[in-house]
Amino acid sequence: MDRHKIPRTKELEFGGFLGAFCLLFLLPATVFVLLLTCRTEQASLLNFPLPLPTLRSLWNPQDFALVLAWVGLQALLYMLPLGKLVYFLKQVTEGTVLRDKSRLLYCINGIHAMWITALLVGVGMVAGLRLSYIYDHLLQLAFSATVLAFGLSILLYLKALLAPGTALAPGGNSGNPIYDFFIGHELNPRIGTFDLKFFCELRPGLLGWALINMGMLVKETELRGNPSLAMILVNAFQLLYVVDAFWNEEAILTTMDIVHEGFGFMLAFGNLAWVPFLYSLQSYFLVTHPQKLSLPVAGGIILLNGLGYSVFRSANSQKNTFRRNPVDPKVAGLKTIPTATGRRLLVSGWWGFVRHPNYLGDLIMAFAWSLPCGISHILPYFYILYFTMLLIHREARDEHQCLRKYGLAWQEYCRRVPYRIFPYLY
Structure with missing residues (x-):
């Protein structure tokens, strides 16, 4: 080369x-x-100032x-x-x-x-x-x-x-x-x-x-x-x-x-x-x-994490199954959009709900991970704040790549699935 x-x-x-x-x-x-x-x-x-450690x-x-x-x-x-x-x-x-x-x-x-x-x-x-x-x-x-x-x-x-x-x-x-x-x-x-x-x-x-x-x-x-x-x-x-x-x-x-x-x-x-x-x-x-944590509060946090994990895993499994075998009975009935590359874009199921449903599940889980730390400090919520910015930035980079790769098909997908990560918000 x-x-x-x-x-x-x-x-x-x-x-x-x-x-x-x-x-x-x-x-x-x-x-x-x-x-x-x-x-x-x-x-x-x-x-501030924090007790700074020495290099030694x-x-x-x-x-x-x-x-x-x-x-x-x-x-x-x-x-x-x-x-x-x-x-x-x-x-x-x-x-x-x-x-x-x-x-x-x-x-x-x-x-x-x-x-x-x-x-x-x-x-x-x-x-x-x-x-x-x-x-x-x-x-x-x-x-x-x-x-x-x-x-x-x-x-x-x-x-x-x-x-x-x-x-x-x-x-x-x-x-x-x-x-x-x-x-x-x-x-x-x-x-x-x-x-x-x-x-x-x-x-x-x-x-x-x-x-x-x-x-x-x-x-x-x-x-x-x-x-x-x-x-x-x-x-x-x-x-x-x-x-x-x-x-x-x-x-x-x-x-x-x-x-x-x-x-x-x-x-x-x-x-x-x-x-x-x-x-x-x-x-x-x-x-x-x-x-x-009281047991009712802990139960609510567990349910929230379960919801996030279900969205995250279901969306990723749907995408991975479709990529491996588009005629698999689990995904064969989903609607798709043909592209010039020969590949097809999912436009129903989780991927017809928002463009990045796996990110949505990720963020719900991240929130559940922080809640056990209470609400009196912002520090334990750094992860979800950072992760939200990371995924929004990654989503923008990913969409830029997809637009270059799929062209008009991606524009049609965005028209049919207008929300990027958060339904009715973003």
Whole structure:
């Protein structure tokens, strides 16, 4: 492949070069500000100045070794001959096959890795493993994950520059090193058959999120004798989400992250640091700010989470079934719109209700995850506030890609399904 003939990226996102440069510092800073605020008595984002830690207190070689060991364990489980192999056709923005006509082979064994990890953690706890260590060293572990994310991103960028025949990302080939470093210069970087982006997309981050939550539950038990109902709900809701992701791991192969995004700092930091250490913010908050829930309130929160999960899973299952086999009896009766690419767009079922019903379900669940933390602090609601902005931004990017890909068919779909995420609102 002639790298010089690959088109330059013209449409820059996230504020272009300057925005990418600022986000390199703003994203890690956000993680540490929120974690530090969570441990203060007021837990208020308006409570400044925060007690800032020193670099010496954040850097702990033992914690960095633990983070490396965790990622190494997940990499080892990823390479085990378990699960199934799936071919996936690489595509660029317009949906055409890449110039090298290649097909990537993925090992789908995340659910096996999850169960083996759970078994190892369980055996470790019986043998005396103290999971509350995670709470005591959360800042140091987050710093280690951030260092690892920067180091991995540097290696990824150098690999994209130096490796011959590299398939560059359509959105990360601007020619500006800062922007391409942030967005990701290479589309699907691999070492042999080890796909770095696919591995990081779920394995260390989502399992790390569940492990951190468990560490918070153990810490609360040590402090108060037993875990609170609020902590149990947060752990249960978010564990369901993690298990669902691994049970349906193959569906990731059709997401924007795999098909379109390069693998650079944005995804590396997001997967290794942002997801595990900020998505667990509710359980971290509950350790130092316990909440009492009545059974009727807890029941209502459970029903809300169940509603969100039902919408999320039903919508995603409908889409994935249609993509695999449009004549499957489960989706054969749904209305569709033909496109010039040969594919058809669903325009009934969940996908005729709003354009992104899976996002709607995601946001309902996110709200349910925050409610066990009470309503006296805004901090536990950071996740849903951030996630709303993220999904609205992602929805806009996705619709831009779909318009370029499907043209008039997409315009017709938007006419027939006017609401993007929230019915009758947006």
